[in-house]
């Protein structure tokens with residue numbers, strides 16, 4: 682059955698850290714198609730290469746071999762500047778440890794991708810309010826990020842991730858630093874964003890429960906996908 686072309690397509694990815702004695706082969710030929718608007722969990726034991734794979738897919742890091750294509754564009758053919766622009770426009774990021782500037786306001790944190798994308802100052806506040814609104818944080822816009830609770834901080838990080846209206850949201854252990862209740866709230870928000878905007882969601886997680894809620898899971902072990910049949914989009918929704 683013909684399928685629409687994938688939004689992301691990784692082919693035979695290799696990633697090697699270090700050299701000599703400390704050389705470590707973290708990705709050993711990973712091929713993976715990701716369909717537009719699917720929800721994908723990348724699972725596997727600690728140190729298996731999950732974050733490395735996510736970073737390479739998201740153009741945060743370049744592979745040492747193989748290719749990543751975004752909408753048929755070979756990311757390896759782009760200059761660093763072109764890659765940075767594409768990442769800022771098309772991808773949003775949520776990390777376990779939030780990575781907020783705690784001394785800055787919610788407004789300043791969420792506006793960061795808009796500044797990188799050279800959106801004029803006069804348009805930023807409205808865009809930030811729109812991003813905060815579905816997360817229930819528009820009333821906190823002028824608060825210092827460091828004054829917020831962990832769950833609220835992760836919601837600010839999600840607002841920052843969606844403020845540029847990206848097509849793909851990458852989340853690395855998004856609920857890992859949160860208690861059960863706040864983790865559930867954040868998980869629900871991520872799936873709501875997928876439903877509302879058709880965002881493609883790519884999530885690295887240790888949580889079997891979170892992974893189960895994704896349309897598809899791929900499992901990585903020692904830098905290889907453990908079930909090669911899972912690399913196509915048959916299971917995508």
Ligand SMILES: Nc1ncnc2c1ncn2[C@@H]1O[C@H](COP(=O)(O)OP(=O)(O)OP(=O)(O)O)[C@@H](O)[C@H]1O
Pocket residue numbers: 698699705707725726727728729730731732733734
């Ligand atoms: N910058 C680096 N330099 C050297 N080795 C690295 C670097 N980053 C990761 N590694 C190694 O590569 C392997 C894969 O790391 P990665 O972070 O992708 O694993 P992971 O599956 O996400 O693990 P975890 O679940 O513990 O976060 C690990 O053995 C790690 O020690």
